[in-house]
Structure formats: structure tokens, C-alpha cells
Amino acid sequence: MGAAAKDARVSLAISEAYVDDGCDGVDTQSPKCPKITISDKLRKLPAKSREGVRAEQALFKAHPGFAGFPKMNGTFSVYRLDILHLFLVNRFGPKRDLTVDDYLYLRKLPAKSREGVLPYVGVLPLGNISLAQQIQQVMDTFQQFIITMGEVAAKSLVSNSIFYILIGSNDYIHYYLLNESKVQSLYLPWSFNQFLGRVAILVLQNLYTANVRNVVVMGLAPLGCAPYYLWLYESENGECVEMINDMIVEFNYAMRYMVEKLNHELEGANIVFCDAFEGSMDIMKNSDRYGFNVTNDACCGLGHYQGWILCISSDMACSNASSHIWWDQCHPTGAVNEILADIIWSGLHVNMCYPMNLQEMKLRCRSNYEALCYIPEIEEF
Template structure:
């Protein structure tokens, strides 16, 4: 079945699904405004390693911003969140925690609230804010067929607005110190392939060969990182892209016979990550006082896929929740579509990994616990080096 027919069916099911959500909100919340999803605050340690964690990205790290947008890219209903701390959907595209939840714990911070889900007080934002939006890309229009989303440029504008609030509350010097001492985590780019290049929107494939497209995206990322640097951001984790060629959606669409990953897609991702690792090295030399690490999610994920038994997984190709071959045809929209145990699955839905995979990747970002995937060093080593 072609992409257009699958998308049409997906849109029909999702539209019906969103109508039910809208009715639920109109009955439960005044003015049809979504109520903030529960997000527990883990007790921070006495001295956090950084004062705050700020998150920029897409559905890989969205913790609830899209709950407040008119979009089909939503994760605000079970079975999403069923294995989360509250056992309730929060807007995270996972059965449980996303990588930045685990990193917050390692840093000694509470879970970071979504930008649209908090009330805008400095007290809510002083330990960090999550600006990530499912469907967002580096290119503004990537993912636009799903509805509203907050692009990376818009997210950085929200960072600017947050800093302005800090300045008004605590003064310019204190706000500058807070931002320069805090950690910024960026995880975005997959939608520029999923919803733009691979769909050949505006005949982009005839205008840009893969190498040129990857270079274009990387240079856009360089400019966004420089924009953050100009806001006094100094500590940054830049996540590379995951092997979406192994995602159940593409195994289904490309009719993978035995669950083999789609190498053509993974080659695109491999090349983009290679370019990003190189430009991050250049930025560290160019931007005085900057400490930027690049973490290759493809490298870390392929280690999990190839050594699945070592990590306790026995379902490597099928999503825990979905329909069709590999459960890759339709996204997860009902608890009845989900497997009973997600912990032995690598994939939660069409595109997103399970909590168990997120934990492994977060361990690697933090300390290279399972495999080295961060360059020039792990986050823990980067922070320790700055404290010397």
C-alpha cells in the first residue's frame, strides 16, 4: 500500500481520535484548554551538577508541548505513558521515560516541564524548560502535514523569551550566569527526512542529492547553535539521528522481508551524523568558551539492535504498539493495539523506541556506560572537566 493511502487512512483514524479528545477536553476543562499532564518531580540531589536543563527538539524529547497544539502528532492518551512514573500519558512518545528524563536524574534535577504546560513563572522554569515539539524539524515546513508544531527556530525564540523573563526577575548578570552554567540538549532532524526528504516534498530530491541535503541541514544546525551561543549558552549536547531505516514504519513501507533495516535510509542518517560530528568539532574551536558534545544516536542504537540479546531484548523489528506488518502501518492510538510487555521490545511505535532503549542511550550520553557514542567525551566527563 502506498504512502498516500496509508497517510489518508492514518489521517481519518487520527481525526476521529482527535474529535474524541476535543469532546473530552470540552467536558473536563474550561474553554477547551488541555490540562497540563502530570509530570513527577524527582527529588533533586543537594547540589545539582548544573542549575538547569533546557531541551530543544522533536518527538524524541517532547514531554507534552504538542498536547496544547492543533496537531495529529500527539501522545496524550494511553497506552502512551502507561509505564511512566505516573502511569498516565504526558505527551511523551514512549511507554515510559524519554532520554532527557534519565539525564535530569543524573544531573540531580527534577523532570523538566514542557514550555506550554507550565504557567510561565520563573519558579517553574528556573530548573529548566522543555521546548521540544513532535513533528518539528530543522526545516520550518517539515512535518507540517500533521498540523501545528514548533520548529527549531521558533523554539530558540521561546528560549529568548524565557531568558528575558529571567532577566526581569533576577537581573541581567544572574540570568547570564544561569544560562551559561546550564545544559542545553538538542535532538532534532529526523522529521526532515521522514516528512520532507523521503517524501520528496517540492521535488527536493531532484534539487538536493543526499550529501548536499545533509550539508544544508548541518549548516542550518550550525547557525541555530550559534544563535544559542549568542544568548550566552555554553554547554550543549547535540544528538545525532537514530537509525530510522530500522523503524517499523519503514520496514513495513519498504516491505523488508526478514526485518532487515533499509540501508538507503540509514546511509542518509549515517552521513548526516558524520557531518554533524565534524561541524561540532569546528564549533568548539570557533566559539570561545563553548563546550559542545555530539552524541551519535545511530551508533548507540545499532549497538542495541545488533546485540539485542545482551540488553535483554527479544523483539527487535516489531513495534510494541501498532497495526500491520512489523506493527508499522498505523501509529499507536489504542491500548488494545499494544503488547503486554514493552521492556523486551526495541521499538514502542512506528518511529519511537521504548523506555528501555531510552535508558540505555541516556546511560551512554551520560557516561558511555554501554558503548562510546559521544564525542569528544561523555556528558559526565565534560561537566567534570569544567569543574576542575
């Protein structure tokens, strides 16, 4: 690496062609093929440093053959890429410059990419739809029902449907826990939870005004156990970050109370709150029973717990995601979601939905309306 000592600048280009058979088989340099270029500066890590040891462990895990590579005479060293600049070229351009924070999905982003209970919470640099926009789209869809079906039939369809709502996690991941705009100096955790809960209740009231009567509201999962926060808070043996989990428990408690209160205030309302924290913790505490043998490391990512760098390529993924609880930095695997879906539906394994599970709600729909309930979704990713 003598050349690196003279000029440590490097560039790394990643093409979508190598991700899930992207680009429809065209040449990687074709303007039809999106690509991102990362400009970095190489920095040699001390062999005995904590970061150096972790980097070697990650390298040897991905490429076991390197474990026996000779280290004498400087023939083997671990370098860190300090990212200086990134730019993304989408299909046929134009070039878009990204900050490091944009690339790692950790900061506020332009208005077109916001999502969460709060309207200014950023998620993905390629764009998402805010909760307010999703609610407006639902209202627009209701109007289309009236135009195509007639008012009576449309009202019956909406009132007989079950709506599934998952909101709030991005407000923590991309706003409160990052202390954006010094929010933590304005809101203590309990006050922030109350604020988010009140906004969510306003959404439910607006849906009720539009004849929505049956809603499943999902609480938040234990973010303090997510690989990203295990890495960030330097968890020694995979212990969850209690400070974060305490906030999640408080939020879920507040939402459950508010939902229960709303059920009494709104005539005919049938709102269920499902505590994803309870269901997820049961899975983690009984991982062997559920068939998971990797509880702390993400299936796809880099760094300690695979929580440092998010999943940006299928090459980074493990060979058997179903054995992992976590897919990437903050999201569970499909296997976990399937189990949670069973619990939400029937209360299988553990009770996490109040005052009833989804199966019981559907039976109540039949009893009250003599019709099957449909299940559209308003969801946050």
C-alpha cells in the same frame, strides 16, 4: 457480508474516551469528548494475496480465536477499509476535515503544526512548535531571567547550563524521504545533509551569542531499521533499509565534523555530539544482552512489523513494551531511551559521544565555573 456487496460504504467513529481513560469519564457522545470519524469503502482481499495473508496474520495475532474460525462458504473473509474521508471534532468543535495524509502524519501540514530544522516540515495535525519558535522561546526565557535575576546572575545561569538539542529526524521522515516538493531532485543525500547541518550550526551560533556555552547535540537514530520503513520497503526478514541508514550515517558524520570545528572557532564553547546511530545499533546488534526479544516489530501499530498504521489507541499496544526496541512506526521504546540516556551520561556499554560524555562535561562545568550545570532542553518529537 452480503450487505457489503450491495453497499460497501462504512463509517468508523473513534472516541478519545477509549484512549488512556480520556474525556475525564464523560459520556462518549459529549461535546467535551474529542472524536474522529473515518468514512471508508470495504474491499474484499483475495485470500492468497500478500496483503490478505498479512492481514490475517495481524488479525490472528491480536485475536487468536479467529484462527480456527471456519472459512468455508464465505463465512470468513478479510476486507480492507479504503479510507475516503475523515473529520475530527475537538472539544466543543468545530469539525475539522482531514486528508488521509494528514491523518497518517505523512505530509506537509498547516504552518501552526510545523517542526524540524526546516521551517516547512509538518509533523502532527494537532499542532507543534517549529525549531525557530523554540529558539525564540529560549531567547524570551533568557530575557525573563535578566528581568527577574539581574543581568549578571542570568548570564551566569545560562553559561553554566547544559542544553540538550535533538533535531533533524522529522526533516527526513516528513520531507526528504517523502520527496516533498521534489526535494530529491534538488538535493542529493550528501548535499541535503550538508544543508541541514549548516542550519543546525547557525542555531548553535545564535545560542552562543546568547551566552550558551555547554550543549549536547544528538545525532539521528537508524531510521532505516524503523518498523515503518521495514513495512514500506517490504523488508523480508527485518533487514534494515541500507539506503536510509547510509543517509543517517552521513548526516551524523557531517554534524560531528561541524561540531568539532565549531568548538575550535567559538572561545569557551563546550559542545558535545552524541551519535544515536552508534548507540542504537549496538542495542539492536546485542538485543539479547540488553534484554530485548522483539527487534523489528513495533509495540503499537498495525500491519507487517506493526509499521503500516501508527499507534492511535492504547488497545493497539503490546502488553510488554520493555521487551520491544520500537514503540511505534519510528520511535524507540522508553526502555531503549533509558539505555541511551545511560550511554550519553557515562559512556556505559559503548562510546557514542564526542569529545566527552555528559558526566565529563558536568565535571568540566564545575571545574570552570565552580557551579553545578543545569540541563534545559530544546527537543524535537
